[in-house]
Amino acid sequence: MVGRNTRIAIVGGGMGGLTAAIALTKITGVQVTVFEQASRLGEVGAGVTIAPNAARVLDRLGVLDRIRSVGAVPDGHGVYLDAMGGMVTDAAWEDTAKQYQNIGMYRPDLIDALASAVDPHIVHLGHRLKSVEQRGAGVHLTFENGAEEDFDAVIGADGIHSVVRAAVDQHPDPVYSGYIVYRGVMDASRLPDDWPMISQVWMGNSRHFMAYPLQQRKLFNFVAGIPSDRPLNGPWSGPAEVSELAAEFSGDGWDPRLQHFICRIDKTFWWGLFDHEPLSNWSRGPITLLGDAAHTMLPHQGQGVSQAIEDSMALATFLAAAEDVSDIPEAFRRYTAVRMQRTAILQNGSRRAGAMFDAQYEFQNLAKRDADIRVGRDFRRGAVFDYDAQKVAEQALGRFRKVQYA
Ligand SMILES: Cc1cc2nc3c(=O)[nH]c(=O)nc-3n(C[C@H](O)[C@H](O)[C@H](O)COP(=O)(O)OP(=O)(O)OC[C@H]3O[C@@H](n4cnc5c(N)ncnc54)[C@H](O)[C@@H]3O)c2cc1C
Known part of the structure; x- marks a missing residue:
């Protein structure tokens, strides 16, 4: 079994990397x-x-x-609304067993909560990876600060512009989707007392606006998706004026409630949305990927981090079954086979969800768009929310073992 003598590096201390650190420590002991x-x-x-x-x-x-304890579980299901605030359909918000619900998290709180479960001594800050090289059965990492170190294996959890990705797949970088989002948070006390504590999405012509509660309902998150031909070969996020955002949702065609929400915002920033076709491979020998590095996706199904969290559990499950260090490449291959299938479905689904929210393409027929959203809601509850990443990995291990020993 792999264990204390096995040294694995995780590049990236974001939500995916920290969850992987927790899962690997807890489940494999490496x-x-x-x-x-x-x-x-x-x-x-x-x-x-x-x-x-x-x-x-x-x-x-x-x-x-x-x-x-630091997030916000909404009062009930969310709603999809048309631009004027008319109800289109309710949104899935919990699994079929009603055991787990969507939780709205302020990102810094989520990082703190994950970091509190990781031994701080294993986290090396100020280490920007420059290159990964396979050396013998292991890997050699070089950092921009001059540090170099050898490991038995490396996991690239280094996000959308991953450096590790180049070592496993000669795939071009993610591409700008033609959309930006205005994002930010607002103090919930600025909203009327009867503002619903649920997720709401207003869907208009080529743009949408989403809002939901965070941080024990003290904050409200907002994300507004808007087409933009802003050239994104330079920075792909930055500060923005609230007046720019307000102008995108002004006029008679928009719900006055939404306009009241926007006029209470005092700070926002913009963020370019990037998309990627599914990669052809995530693993090469003792090198693998996880999270956005492996499966950059549009945010319209709210599954990017959730998939990184599923990846972490699956990866730990496959690694725990490795007999010794020489089995790690096989564990990574098995992990890749199972996870690539799952995340490709969600990458495609996120693209389609964005097209629906913004009434593009075939969804110019809004009656069809609305029917498709209703179908999507049931799919989300069953195929997305009920998915048990650990169980699926364990079942796959059983299948792999049968193939191996039959
Ligand atoms: C507008 C918007 C809304 C979203 N909403 C949701 C949502 O509701 N639900 C959801 O599940 N997902 C959502 N997502 C997606 C989610 O944010 C990402 O999928 C998630 O952040 C991916 O986590 P990660 O750890 O893989 O990558 P990241 O969060 O990008 O973390 C990568 C880490 O690696 C570090 N790093 C990068 N390069 C190097 C290097 N060379 N060396 C060392 N370290 C490096 C970075 O500093 C960072 O800490 C949303 C995304 C956007 C843009």
């Missing part, structure tokens, strides 16, 4: 080292939803109670 480029662990001041499929994993890893 020696984990996390390398993060920033000088401290942190995240942008915006929200993120932890979906029920990720909450299930976090529960098994023993961190869900802490996450729930």
Whole structure:
């Protein structure tokens, strides 16, 4: 069995990398080292939803109670609305067993909650990876600060512009989707007392606006998707004026409630949305990928982090079954086979969800668009929220073993 003598590096101390550190430490007992480029662990001041499929994993890893205590579970199902605020349909928000719900998280709180479950001595800050090289059965990592180190294996959790990705797949970088989002958080006390504590999405012509509660309902998150031909070969995020955002949702065609929400916002920033076709491979020998590095996806299903969390559990499950270090490449191959299938479905689904929210393409027929959203809601509850990443990995291990020993 792999264990204390096995040294695995995780590049990236974001939500995916930290969850992987927790899962690997807890389930496999290997020696984990996390390398993060920033000088401290942190995240942008915006929200993120932890979906029920990720909450299930976090529960098994023993961190869900802490996450729930600083997050916000909504009062009930969310709603999809048309631009004028008319109800289109309700949104899935919990699994079929009603055990796990969507949790609205302020990103810095989520990072803190995950970091509190990781031994700080294993996290090396200020280490920006420059290159990964396979050396013998292991890997050699070189950092921009001059540090170099050898490991038995490396996991690239280094996000959308991953350096590790180039070592496993000669795939071009993610491409700009033609959309930006305005993002930010607002103090919930600025909203009317009867503002619903649920997720709401207003869907208009080529743009949408989403809002949901965070941080024990003290904050509200907002994300507004808007087409933009802003050239994104330079920075792909930055500060923005609230007046720009307000102008995108002004006029008679928009729900006055939404306009009231926007006029209470005092700070926002913009963020370019990137998309990627599924990669042809995630693993090569003792090198593998996880999270956005492996499966950059549009945010319209709120599954990016949740998939990184599922990846972490699956990867730990496959690694725990490895007999010794020489089995790690096979464990990574098995992990890749199972996870690539799952995440490709969600990458495609996120693209389609965005097209629906913004009434593009075939969804110019709004009656069809609305019917498709209703179908999507049931798919989300069953196939997305009920998914048990650990169980699927264990079942796959059983299948792999049968093939191997038959
Ligand atoms: C507008 C918007 C809304 C979203 N909403 C949701 C949502 O509701 N639910 C959801 O599940 N997902 C959502 N997502 C997606 C989610 O944010 C990402 O999928 C998630 O952040 C991916 O986590 P990660 O750990 O893989 O990568 P990241 O969060 O990008 O973390 C990568 C880490 O690696 C570090 N790093 C990068 N390069 C190097 C290097 N060379 N050396 C060392 N360290 C490095 C970075 O500093 C960072 O800490 C949303 C995304 C956007 C843009």
